[in-house]
Amino acid sequence: MAAIEDMAQSAEAVRGHLEDHRYICSSQIATAVYLAYQLRKPILIEGPPGVGKTELAKTTAEMFELPLIRLQCYEGLDEAKAIYEWKYGKQLLYTQVLKETLDEVLQGARGFAESVTRLHEFGDIFFSEEFMEPRPLLKALREEDGCVLLIDEVDKSDHEFESLLLEILSDFQVSIPEIGTVKATREPPMVFLTSNNTREISDALKRRCLHLYIPFPDVELEQRIINARVPEIPPELRRQLVAFIQELRDLDLKKVPAISETIDWARTLVLLHAETLDPDLVRETLNVVLKFQEDIENVQGEVAALTSQVVKHGARL
Amino acid sequence: MDRTLANFIRALRNSEVRISTAETLDAFNAVELVGYRDRAFLKRSLSLVLPKTRDEKETFDACFDQFFSFEDVRREAPGQVRGSEQPDSEGRAADDANADGQGEGEGGGGGERSEAAPAGGEQRRRKGKQKPRNALYAEDEEPDLGPGEMSAPTSALGTLLMQDSKVELSMAMSAAGEAVDVREIQVFTQKGLYTRRIMDQMGLIELNREIAGAREDPAVPVRRLGQELRRRRDWLRGQVRDYVERQFLLHADASGKRLREELLRKVKLSNVEHRSFRLIQEIVYKMAKRLATLHSRRKKVFKKGQLNVPRTLRHNMAYDGAIFDLRWKSVKIDRPKVFAICDVSGSVANYARFMLMFLYSLEEVMPKVRSFAFSSDLAEVTDLFDRNSIEDAIAKTLRDYGGGSTDYGQAFEDFKRSCLDDVDNRTTIIILGDARNNYGNPRAEILKEMYDRAKRIIWLNPESRNAWTVGDAEMRRYSAYCHQAEECNSLMHLERVVGNLLKTVR
Numbered sequence: 001m002a003a004i005e006d007m008a009q010s011a012e013a014v015r016g017h018l019e020d021h022r023y024i025c026s027s028q029i030a031t032a033v034y035l036a037y038q039l040r041k042p043i044l045i046e047g048p049p050g051v052g053k054t055e056l057a058k059t060t061a062e063m064f065e066l067p068l069i070r071l072q073c074y075e076g077l078d079e080a081k082a083i084y085e086w087k088y089g090k091q092l093l094y095t096q097v098l099k100e101t102l103d104e105v106l107q108g109a110r111g112f113a114e115s116v117t118r119l120h121e122f123g124d125i126f127f128s129e130e131f132m133e134p135r136p137l138l139k140a141l142r143e144e145d146g147c148v149l150l151i152d153e154v155d156k157s158d159h160e161f162e163s164l165l166l167e168i169l170s171d172f173q174v175s176i177p178e179i180g181t182v183k184a185t186r187e188p189p190m191v192f193l194t195s196n197n198t199r200e201i202s203d204a205l206k207r208r209c210l211h212l213y214i215p216f217p218d219v220e221l222e223q224r225i226i227n228a229r230v231p232e233i234p235p236e237l238r239r240q241l242v243a244f245i246q247e248l249r250d251l252d253l254k255k256v257p258a259i260s261e262t263i264d265w266a267r268t269l270v271l272l273h274a275e276t277l278d279p280d281l282v283r284e285t286l287n288v289v290l291k292f293q294e295d296i297e298n299v300q301g302e303v304a305a306l307t308s309q310v311v312k313h314g315a316r317l
Numbered sequence: 318m319d320r321t322l323a324n325f326i327r328a329l330r331n332s333e334v335r336i337s338t339a340e341t342l343d344a345f346n347a348v349e350l351v352g353y354r355d356r357a358f359l360k361r362s363l364s365l366v367l368p369k370t371r372d373e374k375e376t377f378d379a380c381f382d383q384f385f386s387f388e389d390v391r392r393e394a395p396g397q398v399r400g401s402e403q404p405d406s407e408g409r410a411a412d413d414a415n416a417d418g419q420g421e422g423e424g425g426g427g428g429e430r431s432e433a434a435p436a437g438g439e440q441r442r443r444k445g446k447q448k449p450r451n452a453l454y455a456e457d458e459e460p461d462l463g464p465g466e467m468s469a470p471t472s473a474l475g476t477l478l479m480q481d482s483k484v485e486l487s488m489a490m491s492a493a494g495e496a497v498d499v500r501e502i503q504v505f506t507q508k509g510l511y512t513r514r515i516m517d518q519m520g521l522i523e524l525n526r527e528i529a530g531a532r533e534d535p536a537v538p539v540r541r542l543g544q545e546l547r548r549r550r551d552w553l554r555g556q557v558r559d560y561v562e563r564q565f566l567l568h569a570d571a572s573g574k575r576l577r578e579e580l581l582r583k584v585k586l587s588n589v590e591h592r593s594f595r596l597i598q599e600i601v602y603k604m605a606k607r608l609a610t611l612h613s614r615r616k617k618v619f620k621k622g623q624l625n626v627p628r629t630l631r632h633n634m635a636y637d638g639a640i641f642d643l644r645w646k647s648v649k650i651d652r653p654k655v656f657a658i659c660d661v662s663g664s665v666a667n668y669a670r671f672m673l674m675f676l677y678s679l680e681e682v683m684p685k686v687r688s689f690a691f692s693s694d695l696a697e698v699t700d701l702f703d704r705n706s707i708e709d710a711i712a713k714t715l716r717d718y719g720g721g722s723t724d725y726g727q728a729f730e731d732f733k734r735s736c737l738d739d740v741d742n743r744t745t746i747i748i749l750g751d752a753r754n755n756y757g758n759p760r761a762e763i764l765k766e767m768y769d770r771a772k773r774i775i776w777l778n779p780e781s782r783n784a785w786t787v788g789d790a791e792m793r794r795y796s797a798y799c800h801q802a803e804e805c806n807s808l809m810h811l812e813r814v815v816g817n818l819l820k821t822v823r
Contacts, residue, residue, distance in 0.1 A: 027358075028364070035351075035365055080628075088626075088630045207339050210366060
């Protein structure tokens with residue numbers, strides 16, 4: 001615990017430690033992690049796909065050496081899959097087995113009232129912890145030393161599920177009707193929610209979270225990210241590649257390339273032993289960066305111009 | 318409680334960033350942790366806690382920069398301005414800084430300051446800067462007394478001014494601003510008024526008396542003090558004016574806008590001036606957003622599909638495990654249809670514009686909308702809206718179909734021919750028009766046919782109810798075949814109608 005305290009003592013420290021784990025970030029992101037830890041608040045991360053939203057949660061878990069519990073959201077996700085579920089098979093099996101022993105339990109109790117009283121003494125055995133299957137949210141609350149809980153793509157889930165999250169986000173507890181309220185143990189989990197903004201997240205949820213928007217990185221930051229992730233790339237090529245991607249982002253595309261695409265492209269180029277960008281190389285590898293045929297066709301025509309511009313510009317830097 | 322932060326949040330709210338009480342508390346916690354020392358860090362931290370969308374973050378940035386600009390005030394405080402004007406005395410500048418430091422350090426007890434040290438500092442400072450400054454005070458016939466011994470000021474404000482403590486001055490200024498409720502400032506003509514009120518609150522009258530008294534005084538040090546005080550008073554007035562200006566920008570701009578919005582909501586849509594269209598659009602968008610969050614997608618549990626085994630077992634345990642009450646996995650999103658038929662002839666065009674705007678702003682939660690426009694002939698304009706932005710589509714619709722004389726009979730006939738078959742019992746039809754048919758054949762029997770097939774027919778009429786049967790209006794005949802006929806001529810009406818629509822349509 002002390003180690004985490006130490007790492008999260010200032011935003012700068014957080015940033016440094018994240019960088020040690022090869023996650024290069026802006027000070028805004030570092031501040032978010034710092035505040036989330038210090039204030040014990042969940043972070044809602046929004047931003048275009050591929051800018052490292054999920055990666056931030058993963059790296060934070062790695063950095064703090066905490067287990068990562070991940071809940072992937074999708075349409076139709078409900079409490080049975082997110083919080084807990086009863087082990088129905090076990091319950092059924094036990095009822096069948098116990099039918100035989102019912103006589104012993106009742107031990108010649110006379111009359112209906114007496115039998116029921118006798119049965120009451122056994123309590124709600126079938127709805128106790130032994131018959132419960134914890135799902136990610138409940139698991140996260142039960143982690144003794146805290147953990148990182150990643151609720152991924154919360155915008156994909158339904159509105160009902162959002163409301164389900166409210167209790168755990170504000171009080172770090174869930175209420176199970178049959179058992180009662182389960183509260184987080186000593187250390188509440190660090191919660192990261194990510195959203196791709198396919199729909200507006202409700203105000204109630206936003207109110208309970210810090211809100212972090214991760215935009216596309218600027219040239220300088222992206223260079224450092226590539227440097228950290230693909231260190232074997234020649235610096236000259238790295239500059240050209242980043243400049244090219246930045247140019248692409250200004251074009252009117254169906255899906256603009258994100259950081260993950262830049263990294264993939266860098267790896268591809270390293271694999272091809274490229275030293276510098278040239279139009280043919282770009283044309284051949286464009287499908288790594290652009291994911292729609294329409295986009296690729298649109299860009300094809302401009303590859304030559306863009307490449308020469310980027311190469312020239314890169315030389316000047 | 319932290320006054321500054323509370324005021325900042327109020328300013329943010331004025332700029333339309335929605336901040337709840339819970340978020341305010343979070344902000345206080347964050348500030349407690351972060352402190353005010355590192356401005357950039359404070360900004361980053363608050364931008365995580367307060368604004369919750371991208372737009373809000375932009376507003377926040379602007380607002381923060383404007384609100385937390387006290388550093389500038391410090392830089393222009395009297396001692397330093399003058400210090401920079403006398404390059405000949407670096408050593409003295411250092412001394413000045415020293416004295417400043419003292420002044421700030423002493424904080425609240427500043428009034429009781431010993432005379433010798435600050436007066437000495439004053440003297441030295443006056444040496445180099447006296448002449449250039451003097452030109453500004455032409456009304457002042459009195460000869461400049463030059464540097465020399467100066468007596469100590471007696472009035473509270475005078476003491477404060479002579480202390481060179483910018484922090485205290487700006488604190489006093491804020492306190493005075495608070496006392497006269499400068500945040501209530503509404504229109505720019507009030508700036509002068511508030512400047513004077515703040516000056517008065519800070520003790521201007523007393524100071525003026527002292528200055529006037531000092532002028533008549535035979536002793537040179539006292540007269541010298543008078544001159545110095547006057548200079549500082551005028552400097553202070555400039556500062557207060559800037560302060561009021563900032564407050565005005567932060568607080569009044571938004572409340573003025575809110576006032577306008579409030580009015581626009583109620584005004585008749587046909588009377589809206591063209592220059593307010595932008596604002597109306599914003600309001601419509603905002604209203605739509607609110608309705609959208611209120612009526613998010615609803616799902617219907619469906620009676621067939623994949624069996625949800627755990628649920629079924631659990632549910633049937635009560636029946637000794639005999640499975641007869643089945644539970645299904647699939648839920649179906651209910652997506653009924655809405656047809657909007659708009660009269661876009663001259664008199665009603667404006668209403669059509671706003672209703673279409675409203676309907677299409679609700680895309681996220683609204684079922685599929687098909688829209689039709691007519692003045693005499695009816696045509697479907699749905700794909701205009703698919704291909705263009707809302708504003709463009711509306712403009713094109715009005716250009717292509719608007720302007721003719723109205724013929725409801727013809728329009729209904731066209732509707733029957735082109736898409737009556739698509740109307741089913743999940744369809745809601747909204748008709749917007751004044752039902753003024755120029756004494757033509759109303760063809761109410763087609764409306765009856767629509768009425769029989771559709772789930773609901775809602776007629777929105779921009780005219781007030783008592784005009785519905787006057788002249789060539791056919792409302793009486795039509796309303797027999799409407800589930801609901803409403804008067805609708807302002808944004809408020811529109812909001813209510815669309816809100817009800819969302820409730821009933823699904």
